[in-house]
Amino acid sequence: MIEAIPPGMILILGALILPFLGGALQRVWLVLLPVLGFVQLTLLPEGLAQSFEFFGYGLNPVRVDSLSLVFAYVFYLAAFLSVVYALHLRDTVQWVSGLVYAGSAIGALFAGDLISLFVYWEITALASLFQIWARRTEAAYRAGLRYLVIQVSSGVLLLAGTILHFADTGSLEFGALGLVSVGTTLIFLAFGIKAAFPLLHGWLEDAYPEATVTGAVFLSAFTTKLAIYALARGFAGTEILVPIGAVMAAFATFYALIENDLRRLLAYSLISQLGFMVVGIGVGSEMALNGTAAHAFASVLYKGLLFMAMGAVLYRTGTTRSSELGGLYGSMPWTALLCLVGSASIAALPLFSGFISKSMILTAAAENHYSLTYTVLLAASAGAVLHSGIRISYDTFFGPDRGIRCDEAPRNMRFAMGGAALLCFALGVAPNLLYELLPYPVNYQPYTFSHVADQLQLIAFSVAAAVLLVRLGLYPKARSARNLDIDWLYRSLLPGLVQFAGRQLARLKSAIESRALMGLQSAVRYVQGHHAPTGVLGDPWSIGATALWAALLLVAYLLMAYL
Amino acid sequence: MSQEKPSVSGGQADGAAMRRGLRLLGLICAVLFVADFFVEKHGHHAWENLPGAYGFFGLLACGVLALVASLLRKFVERDEDYYD
Amino acid sequence: MTEHLPALQTALPLLAAPVCVLLRRAALVRVFAVLVTWSCLAIALSLLQEVLGHGEISYALGGWVAPLGIEYRVDILNAYVLVLVATIASVVIAFPLAGRELRIPKERFFLFYALFLLCLAGLLGITITGDLFNIFVFLEISSLSAYALIGLGRDRRALTAGFSYLVMGTIGGTFILIGIGLVYQMTGTLNIVDLSQRLPPVLGTRTVWMAFAFLVVGTSIKLAAFPLHQWLPNAYTYGPSVVASFLSATATKVAYYVLVRLLFTVFGFAFVFERVQLSALLLPLSLIAMVVGSLAAIYQTNIKRLLAYSSIAQIGYMTLGLSLANLDGLTGGLVHLFNHGLIKGGLFLVVACALSRVESPRIESLRGLGKRMPWTMAAFVVGGLGLIGIPGTVGFVSKWYLVLGALDQGLYFVAFMVLASSLLAVVYVWRVIEVMYFSDEERAPERDDAPLSMLLPTWVLIGATIYFGLDTELTAGVAEQAAAYLLGGAS
Amino acid sequence: MKFSAMRMREKLIVRVIARALIPFILLFGLYVQFHGDFGPGGGFQAGVIFAAGFVLYGLVFSLEDLKRVVPWRVVELGVASGLLIYGGVGVASLLLGGNFLDYKVLDSHDAMHGLHLGIILVELGVGLAVSASMLAIFYAFAGRREAR
Structure with missing residues (x-):
């Protein structure tokens, strides 16, 4: 019976009841929904498939397999934590x-055909928009619009690709696609936009920092990971990835190092982490996909934790600018401690979740002889220690005191952060919990002497390097600034070009009007002057024009007939 | 890491604690480096099997990252209200 | 009695119109008109059922057998159009008339109902008759009453809008009449079935070329196909919203039906698409209509005018389907005829609902209505999604077929344009939604929605856009059968 | 219109001739109406001619005078009932078992008689509707100037 409800629908339908509830009941229902959904998920039999006819095409909105399930579990966890946080x-x-x-987003994970995927894809775009707009500032509104345009374009690309793919193959199934035709390339691009591929990533660093305190937490979990799932499903082993x-x-690491707004820093750090996953998909071996x-899975949790911590700071102090923060440890000790757990996880410190997941991708890359990529990823790991491991915590909680005194984060926020931190730690200590969920059998042991030693060295020396760099004055200092990124193209350049083109067009138009149209107009007026008593016809130009056009078309049809 | 005066009620680590922390960090680095000679390695690349390879890589990578980032900053940095 | 259903289909509203004048009392007339229209719907539905079950129906008027007499002929194509027209009419007529939208006082509302029924009779007559001249007569009946209905608008400009509609419509009517005359001259018959047999031997003559050109251009004016669309924006903008709802959903659709009938049944596929190569002209014009209409809609400040320009773009989709001249394309055109009728009819009713609470149809004045009239504005959002063509709405179904049709012909550019113009639709729909929901009004306005008597008809149409977006059996299924019948019968 | 009507009213010749002509116009209208059954003519032409008589009256005297003779209400009734007579015949033939507008069934004994009866009735309806419509149009146009 419970299998009849498509996964994710519990959240969607349950959410629609929400406005009609009041008071405590509303909050209970809110927290209960992800729990219910999670329970339903554990009951779903693997291999389940639902299908129905949609004007002649069999659609398959529910297909359960292990790849979908592992993402779905973490999405439900993230939904639960985000809801508690909010x-x-x-x-x-x-x-x-x-x-x-x-x-x-959860529904999209189980979409067995491209049309169902597209529908969920667009709903995620529209629903997530309100996490940005709900901040109700002009900047958030504008960022939201830009976000919407790009997300919807991703959907349009997906639909266009689907149609072309369907025309090519006659199949709507969402399985391994590969870059084999124009259609699948468009689908690839659609996924790439949401996965924040380089040059397509502008929306992420643009919009996430503008979202509400709680919105950024929601946003950090779903959209990009959904794209990672879709890439893994459709384009595993595509070498270009x-x-x-x-x-x-790499590039996101550079931006993260010089970013002042800590939530934007986290957005870049997120892109950098996505890079690891994209490499994994590109390598395509069983271990890489695992x-x-x-x-x-791990990144949803620790990235969520970091966004929650920065959200709490924003909620209490009204800013996340690194240049204005510092010394908050005294005011928000719990938040500081939990944030450190997130930092440790993203830095891949042994006993924390990053350690057991990131190295699988690195090992897979090395095993498949992507040596340069391996080196770049390793350097990005060191960079993650710098920007997300040290800077986030240090600048906010331990750095020079700016005299900000505030309350500790609200209780529900601390609960959510505590839960996320607990999960980060649990995964680090007992990696098999996660490994059993993975799509392929795991024969990988993270806790070997050499791995632990190497990783500890990397972290310790990176920290030491940070100290040295600061002492030598080489470390990019936090200062109030806005760093240009690809979104400059459509925020500055494009409007400029449009204005320029508009001016030129207006000039051209007036030039044409004054010459060519004058002739036509006087011809029309001549006809009118004889056939239409002016004034009586009220809007004579359009009547005359219609008559003229009718005559022209008549001639055109006749010519076509004779030619 | 910082030259500023410690504050009483703030959460900033005071100078002494900071010095202790740095000393601890140095010690950890040294121990890890020494210990690395006794760990059996099976890296995928030859350089990984050198003792202290990851430590040096970390130092080097952080240095390069910081330098390139500073360079990047020269090109992309604008006023905070650039888009407004 | 059932064998007389074809005659009753038009006779009923035609006779009910004068009865409205005799009854006079507004409340009484309204109930009467609603009952008559609903009976028309029942008749149309049973005709469709009959046709689907037992094939074509022929009815000789006055007992004079075709081709001598006038024949009413119902096949799957016009049964489908009859159902659309009757459905829209049934919903719209139940919509309460708002005094502030009409120039006539309440005690003369019976005139509205009389004109409405006349127009309905005309539209149903055009659709059902199997006689070319009879089409012209009913076209004039429907057009004349439509001019008058537009002229009932409260705005002073409604009169001039109605008048220029009259002049342009008459040009169209005259063209059609000339075309019919030329055809009659060559064949000596006006019966459509008879014509389709007698025309082929004389298809090479110049007279028939002329007739073809006059007929196509004439119907294009009635259809408001680009660039002969200029009567439409003012008529829909200044006429009463209810009238705009009815006409936008039926009048242009019936003209489209006439065009399809002329091209595929009278002149035949081979002549139209192989010898004349109609697509070479119609296809680019359709594409331009899609783009220009949508672009013009984006810049409008009046929501009725915005919807009117959107109609021009949507008519472009329909003629595009026609000019693709294959099964998927024609299905797309025919199913869009139904789907756009539902969407646009519904959206104009939304405007009528909104105008029961705000003074002006300017988009500005819809500010904050999202909170004040949640049900009305939700209907607009759903209808807007249909215009854009979001899956799950009828708009998607139409565009799906159109894109398939274009791909089938190898016209990737056309498929791209169909999708791209949806993006334009996003923009103009969004502009309204933005004002309704996201205007920075500090004080939350009191909730003050349109009465249920207005919301119910609106949501019937808007709900149908969702229902038929999911269950496409009745619309796309029948449209596909009709398209197959047209292509099979002609080629 | 009013101004020019006033002037015409003062012209004795016009008035006298109009008074003399109008009955003949109406009579001619009726002739065309009933002749239509078996000869040239019919309801449409007759309706126009009949209405022309009233229009002449309205032109020579004034719209108010004409409205006293034929009130607006009567015009509306004329249009409506004319159409109803026309359609009623159709429905009657339906009810009597024929097709719509199949006059032959109107008389159960003599089909030809039924045919004639049907045509006369239908033409009567058409005539009434058309003449009332012509008057309605005249009222609308003539009244428009006065309203200003």
Whole structure:
């Protein structure tokens, strides 16, 4: 019976009931929904498939396999934690859109055909938008619009690709696609936009920092990981993904190092982590795909934890600018401690979740002789120690005191962060919990002497390097600034070009009007002057024009007939 | 890491704690480096099997990253309200 | 009695119109008109069922057998159009008339209902008759009443809009009449079935070329196909919203039906698409209509005018399907006829609902209505999604077929344009939604939605856009059968 | 219109001739109406001619005078009932078992008689509707100027 409900629908439908509930009941229902969904997920039999006819095409909105399941588990965990984190709000819109967003992302994981995928794909785009708009500032509104345009374009590309793919193969199934035709290339691009491929990543660093405190937590979990899932499903082993991922891991690290807004820093750090996963998909071996799934799982949790911590800081102090923060440890000790757990995880410290997932991808890359990529990823790991491991925690909680005194984060936020931190730690200590969920059998042991020793060295020496660099004055200092990225193209260059083109067009138009159209107009007026008593006809130009056009078309049809 | 005065009620680590922490860090680095001579390695690349390879890689990578990032900053940095 | 259903289909509303004048009392007339229209729907539905079950129906008017007499002929194509027209009419007529949208006082509302029924009779007559001249007569009946209905708009410009509609419509009517005359001259018959047999031997003559050109251009004016669309924006903008809802959903659709009938049944596929190569002209014009209509819609400040320009773009989709001239394309055109009827009819009713609460149809004045009239504005959002063509709405079904049709012909550019113009639709729909939901109004307005009597008809149409987006059996299924019948019968 | 009507009203010759002509116009209208059954003519032409008589009256005297003779209400009734007579015949033939507008069934004994009866009735309806419509149009146009 419970299998009849498509996964994710519990969240979507349940969210729609939310506005009609009141008071405590509303909050209970809110927290209960992800739990219910999670329970349903554990009951789903693997291999289940539902299908129905949609004007002549068999669609398959539910298909359960291990790749979908591992992502679905972490999405439900993320949904639960995000909802707890957002429990202090009095904003039904954010709750509803957050749950619909999470539910549609989960639904997309189980879409067995491209049309169902497309539908969920677009719902995630629309629902997530309100996590940005709910901030209700002009900047958030504009960033949201840009976000919407890009997300919808991704959907349009997906649909166009689907249609072309269908025309080529007659199949709508969402399975391994490969870069074999124009259609699948468009689908690849659609996924690439949401996965924040280099040059397609502008929306992420643009929009996430503008989202609400709780919205950024929701956003960090679903959209990009859904794209990673889709890439893993459709394009595993596509070689071009390896350099793409390496570039993502590298360039985002540079940006993260110089970013002042800590939530934007986290957005870049997120892109960098996505780069690891994209490399994993590109490598395509069983271990690489396991690593991608595992890293996505771990990264949802620790990245969520870091966004939650920065959200709490934003909530209490009103800013996440590194240049304005410092010394918050005294005011927010719990947040500081939990944030450190997140930092340790992303730095891949042994006993924390990053350690057991990231190295799978690295090992797979090395085993498949992607030596350069391996080196780049390793350097990006060191970079992650710098920007997300040290800087986030240090600048906010331990650095020079800026005199900000505030309350500790609300209780529900601490609960959510505590839960996420616990999970990060649990996965680090007992990696088999995660490994059993992975799509392929795992024969990988993270806790070997050499691996632990290497990783500890990397981290310790990176920290030492940070100290040295600061002492030598070589470390990029935090200062109030905006760093240009690809979104400059459509935020600055494009409007400029449009204005320029508009001016030129207007000039051209007036030139044409004054010459060519004058002739036509006077011809029309001549006809009117004889056939239409002016004034009586009210809007004579359009009548005359219609008559003229009718005559022209008549001539055109006759010519076509004779030619 | 910082030259500023410690504050009483803030959460900033004070100078003494900071010095202790740095000393600890140095010690950890040294221990790890020494210990690395006694760990059996089976890296995929030859350089990984050198003792202390990851430590040096970390140092080097962080240095290069910081330098390139500073360079990048020269090109992309604008006023905070650039888009407004 | 059932064998007389074809005659009753038009006779009923035609006779009910004068009865409205005799009854006079607004409340009474309204109930009467609603009952008559609903009976028309029942008749149309049973005709469709009959046709689907037992094939074509022929009815000789006055007992004079075709081709001598006038024949009413119902096949799957026009049964489908009859159902659309009757459905829309049934919903729209139940919509309460708002005094502030009409120039006539309440005690003369019976005139509206009389004109409405006349127009309905005309539209049903055009669709059902199997006689070319009879088509012209009913076209004039429907057009004349439509001009008057437009002229009922409260805005002073409604009169001039109605008048220029009249002049342009008359040009179209005259063209059609000339075409019919030329055809009659060559064949000596006006019966459509008879014509389709007698025309082929004389298809090479110049007279028939002329007739073809006059007929196509004439119907294109009635259809508001680009660039002969200029009557439409003003008529829909200044006429009462209810009238705009009815006409946008039926009048242009019936003209489209006439065009399809002329091209595929009278002149035949081989002549139209192989000898004349109609697509060479119609296809680019359709594409331009899609783009220009949508672009023009984006820049409108009046929501009725915005919807009107959107109609021009949507008519472009329909003629595009026609000019693709294959099964998928024609199915797309025919199914869009139904689907766009539902969407646009529904959206104009939304405007009528909104105008029961705000003064002006300017988009500005819809500010904050999302909170004030949640049900009305939700209907707009759903209808707007249909215009864009989001899956799960009828708009998607139409565009799906159109894109398949274009790909089938290898016209990738056309397929691309169909998808790209959906993006334009996103923009103009979004502009309205933005004002309704996201205007920075500080004080939350009181909730003050349109009465249920208005919301119910609106949501019937809007709900149908979702229902038929999911269950495409009745619309796409029948349209596909009709398209197959047209292509099979002609080629 | 009013101004020019006033002037015409003062012209004795016009008035007298109009008074003399109008009955003949109406009579001619009726002739065309009933002749239509078996000869040239019919309801449409007759309706126009009949209405022309009233229009002449309205032109020579004034719209108010004409409205006293034929009130607007009567015009509306004329249009409506004319159409109803026309359609009623169709429905009657339906009810009597024939097709719509199949006059032959109107008389159960003599089909030809039924045919004639049907045509006369239908033409009567058409005539009534058309003449009332012509008057309605005249009222609308003439009244428009006065309203200003």
